[in-house]
Amino acid sequence: MSRIVVILMMISSVILFADDLDVLLDKYQSESELSKKTKDENGGHLIIFTRDDLERMQVETLKDVLKSIRFFRYLENRIGEPDLLNIDPVLYSSKSVRVYLNDNELVLPITGSGFLMFGNIDMDFIDHVEVYEGFPSFDFGIEPATIVVRLYSKVASRDSGTRIKFLGASHTSNKENIYTAGQSDELSFFAYANHSQNKQEKYSVEGNTIARDITMKHFYGSLSKANYKIELNALRMEHDGFLGLLPVEVPKSTNMQRDFVNASFASKFQDESLTLNISYIYADGEYEANYSTPVYGLFSTMQQEYDSDILTAILQKKIKLDVHTLSIGLQYRYKLFKFDEVKYDGVPSTQQQKYDHENIYSLFVEDSILLNTNSLLGISLMQQYYERNKAMKNESVTQWRLSYIYSTKSFVSKTFVARQEFIPEPFMTAEAHFGNPELNSEKYLAITQEFSYSKENTLSKFIFGYSKTKGFLVSDSSGVVQNSSKDLKAHYAAVGFSYFFRKKDKLELQVDYTHLDVPGSRDILNHYNYLARVINTYGKFDIFNEIIINSGFENLDTGYDYSAGVKYRATPDLHFGLKGENIFNQGLSRKYYYDLPTSNAQFEVPVVEQKFMISMEYLF
Template identity: 25%
Template sequence: MLKRIKGLVVISGLLLLTVESHSQEITELLKEYRKASELYRQTRKDSLGHLILFTRDDIERMQAHRLADLLRSVRFFTLGNNRFGVLTLNEYGGYSPIPRHIRLYINDHEVSSLHTGSPFLVWENFPLDAVDHVEIYLGVGAIELGNDPATLIIKVYTKEPLRENASALRLTGSSRKGYDTVIYSARELNSDFSYLFMLTESYDNRKDYHRDGQGLTRDGRYRYAFFGLYSENSSLELGYGYVNKSPFMGFAMDNTAERGYTKAEDLYLTLTVYPSDDRSTKFVFSLDNHRRKHYESSSTGLYIPIFMDLLNPLNNPRDFYENAFFSKVTLYLSKELSSTTNKLLTAVSYKLYNSDVDSRYYVTLGGLRRDVGETVPFNRQEIYSFILEDKFSINPRNLIIGGVKFDKYYRNGGFKDFDEIIARFGYISLINRYLSIKGFLSRSYIPPFFYDTEISARDLDTVKIPIAFTFEGTLNLSSTRVGFGMGYMRIKDAIVPDPTGRLTNAGKTEEVKPLFVNLERQFGENHRLEAGYSLIVKPERRSSPTSGGYLRLLSSVGKFDAFGEMVYRRGFEFSGKRVDESYDLSTGVTYHYSQELSVKIKAENLLGKAIKTPYVVPQTGEVVTYPIRERTVYLSVEWVF
C-alpha cells in the first residue's frame, strides 16, 4: 500500500525540510529521527493551499499561548477587533467585522461559529499548550476537507499522546491583571488506547478606555476543555469552549455600551473511524452545539439597522437581549483509491444546521419592550455534498491535482434552495533540487450564515469567487529559503452593509491581486531569522492596510529560548480619518530551569505602535481607533510532570 503511493509521498516529502546528514553519531541520528517524525509531516497537505506552518518549536519559542498570537503576521491579513471586542482578520484593504471566510479546525473538526461562520468569538484565546503545530492555508477552494468553503483555513493539531507521556501545568499572569491556568495530560492508557485531556481557565483583562465619562471594556473570561481518546483506527474527541465578555462598543450609538455581556458556549463531539486497516475508508460523525446570550444597553440608543425607526427615534432600541441556540450534525464518508500514480478521493457528506432563538427582544428608548424572536423564518439548512479529487503524479517530481465539490443547500422558511460548485486544478512541481513551484486555479463561494440573514432580515446570495489563481515558488538554498508568490482573485456579490447598515450583496465585482515574498535563514541549529512582505497590487478597497511585513528571530542559547517579532502594517484612511502605519513589536525569553520547569517572560506591543482598528461612532459619524492590545507583559511558569 505504502509503495503504491510512493510517488505522491515523495513529492510532499521533498517539499518538506530535507534531512541533511547521515552521520552515524547518535546525537545526529536522534536529531534526524526527530525531524523526520515531526507530526506536521503527516498532517500537512500541500494540496489544500499555500501553507504557513508554525511548528511546535516555533510555538514554544514564540510563547504563543493563545491562537491569536500566531495570527498577527499572517500575510494578506491584518488582525483587528470588531465592535464587540472580538478578534477578526481583515483582508488587506477590506473591513470584515465578522470573518465568515475563515475556518478553524481542531484536528479534523471544524469549530467555526454555527451562527456567524467566524471561529473567533469562542476560540480566539484557545491555549496552544496541548497543541503540536498549527497549519494555516491560504487559498480558495480547498476541497478535501468537505466542510464549509473558505479562503483561509487554520488547522490546529493537538499533541500526540504516545509521544508526550507527560502532564503539564502553566500559570500565566499579565501586567494588566489577567491570568491563564492551563493543565493537560497526554498519555498512553493501555496498549490500545491513548488520551489527551486539557482544562483551562483564563481571564483576559485588557485596558479600559473612557469616552464621555463612560467606561469602555472588552475583558473576557475564557474556559476550554478538550478530551480525546485515540486508538489505532478510531478517535473520539470532545471539545468545549466558553466565553463571557463585556460588550465593548456593542451597537451603542455613542460607541459605549454601558451595560451588557456576551456569553457564548461551544460543545462538540466528533467520532472518526477508519473501518479498514489500510485507512482508505474514513467515517466521521459529529455533533456541534453553540449557545449565545447577548445583552447590552446604552442610554443614547443602539444602532441595530433592522430595528431602526427613522420617523420616530423613541422607537429605536435602548436595550437588546438575545438567547439563541444553534446545532449542527455532520456525517462524512470518504474512500481513497490509490494506485502507483493516482490517489482518488471520493466522499459524500451531509450537514444539518439548526438555529433556535429562545428569546430576542429590545426595549425602546420610549420604554416599550418589543419581542422580535426570529427576524427571518429561515432556521434550518441541510447541505448535501459530493467530493471528487484526484492527485496524479506524472513522475515523482510533478503532481497534478484536480477536484470538484458539489454542494446542494436545502433551506426552510421560504428561503431559496441553491447549489454551488467548488472546482480546483493544481500543479506542484520540484523543478530542480533548489526550486519548487505550486499553483492553483480555483472557483469557489462563501455561503451566508444565520447571522447574516438575521441581521439583514432578508435572503442573501452566496459570495462568489468565479476565478482565483494563486502561484507560489520556493527556493531552497543551503540554510536559506526564499518564498515568493502572487495571485489573482475575482469576487462577486460580496456581502456588505447597505447605506442603512443592513447586509446585502454588493452589485459589483472586485479584483484582488496579492503578491508576497518571504525569506527564512537558519543560522546554525539554534537561530532562525524570518522576514516577509506582502501587498495587494492596485487595491480597490483601502479600508484597512493594503500591505505589510514582518521580521522574526527565534533563538536558543543554552538554557534560554528567545524570540522577537516585529509586524508592520501600512497606514490607511478610514471614513476620512488617517490611521498611522503600525509597528507591533513582541519579544520574550524562556528560561529552562530544568527539563521539567521553565519560566517565561513576554511583552507585546512594546512600542505602543500596534495596529489600530477604526470604528465609526453612529451618533456623530466621527471615527475612533483602538489597538487590539496595549503594551502588556506576561510572566509564566510551566511545570511538566
C-alpha cells in the same frame, strides 16, 4: 536499480550511524515534528508554526501567530471578537476563514465559521498550526474557504505525562492550565483544562467606560483505541461587549457569554484509506447592553440570545490507481439555529428570523496525478446542495480547483486556479434586522502562484495572485446586506526569506502587498505588511524577537508591533518565560464607529495591546 539501492544503504548507514546518541535524539525529535506528517503541500499556500516555533515564540493564543501571516493582519470586531477580515460596522466578515481542530471544523452555524470564537483560542494544548491561504483544498471540509487554519492537538503517544502552567500578565491577567496524557496497550488519552482571564485597558468614550476583558474556561479531551477516536471540546467565554453591537450609541455596560460543545467520533478502515467522521456541535450565547440614553429614542437595554446545533458526517475514501491518487468524499451537514430572541427594555421583539435550519449535501472528487517524478497535477470538483426549509430558495453550486506542483531538490512551484461560490450564511439572510433572504451567492475566481527556492541554510518564497469576487456583500444605506453590482478585485504579492543558522536559530523576513478594488465608497486600497522575526537558542535560553509593521489598512493606523520573549529551561521539566507583546505600544490601531448616522466619529484602540507576561511550566 540494485546498485542504486546499495549506494543508498551505504550512504544512509554512514550518515545515520556516525552520530552520537544525543545528536540522533535531537534530530529524531526535530524530524518527528507532527507537522511533517499532517501538512498538505497541495492544500494551498502553506504557513506552518511547528511545535518548536510555538514553544520558543511563547505563543499563548492563536492571535500571536495570526498577526504575522502574509496578506492579512489579526483584527477584532466592535464587540471584541476575532474577525480577520473585519469591516466595521459589519460585525463579522470572516465566514470564509475556517478553523479546524484535528479533523473537526469548529463551526458556528449562524456565522458560517467558528473564527469568531476560536480565532484567539488558548494554545497550550496545541502541537502545531497550519495556515492554508488561497482557496484551499476541498479535502479539508464540507464548505469552501479562503483561509483554513488547522490546529493539531498534542497526542498521547508523544506527550505521556502531565504539565501544569501558570501565567501572570499586565492588568492582572492570568492563565492556569493542566494537561495530562497516557497510554496503555489498547487505549490512549489526552485531557486538557484551561482557565484564563485576559484583562485589557479600559477606555472612556462619550462618558461611558468600555472594556473588552475575556474570561475563558476550556476543556479538551480525546480517547483513542486502534483506529477509533472520540473527542470532546468544550469552551465557555464570558466577556465585555466593548463598543456593542450597534454603531449608533456607546453602551454604558455590556455582558456576553458564549458556550460551545463539540463531541466527535473518527474512525479509519481499510488500511486507513477509508475514514468516517461524525461531529456534533452545540453552541449558545447571550448578549446584553445597557445605554445611558435611549437608542433611537426607543430603548435603553438590549438583550439577545441564540442557540444552535450542527451535525456533520464525512465519509472519505482514498484510492491509488497507478499515477492517480483519488480522494472521494461524501459530506452532510445539518444546521439548526435560533437567534430571534431579542428583547428591548425586556419586551420581546416582534421580528422573526426567516428560517431556522439548513441541510447541506456535498460530494467532492479530487484526483492528484503524478505526471512524472517532478510534477503533480490536481483536479478537484465539488458539488453542493443547500436545502433551506422552504423559507428560502434552495441552492446548488459547483466549485472547482486546479493545482499544479513542480518540484526539484531545491525548487518548488505551486500554481492554483479556483472557482468557488459562497452561499450567504444565516446571519446575512435570516437575521431579522439586516438579513436579506434574496441574497445571491458570492462567486470567487482566483489564480495564485508560489515559487520557493531552498538551499542548505536558506528558504526564499515569492507568492503572487489575482482574485475577483462577483456579488460581494455590502450594507446598503439602511444597513441591509446586498450583493454589490461591482466586482471586488484583488492583486497581491509576497516575498519571504528564511535563514537557518547555528543549530536551531532562524531569521525570517517577509514583505507583502495587497491592492484591493472594493465596491462602494471605499474604492482603492493598498495594504503593506512587513515582518522580521528571529528565534535563537543559547544554551538553556530560547530568545524570540519579532517586529510587524502594517500600513494602508482602512480605519487602521499604521503601526509597528515589536514583541520579544525569553524562555529559560532550568531543567528539561521546568521552564520559565518572560514575554512582552507590542512592547512600545506602537502596534496597529483600529477605528470603530459609535455615532452613526449622526456623525462619522470613530474611536481608535490598539488591535493588540501592550502586554507583559511571566509564566512557569512544570512537567512530571
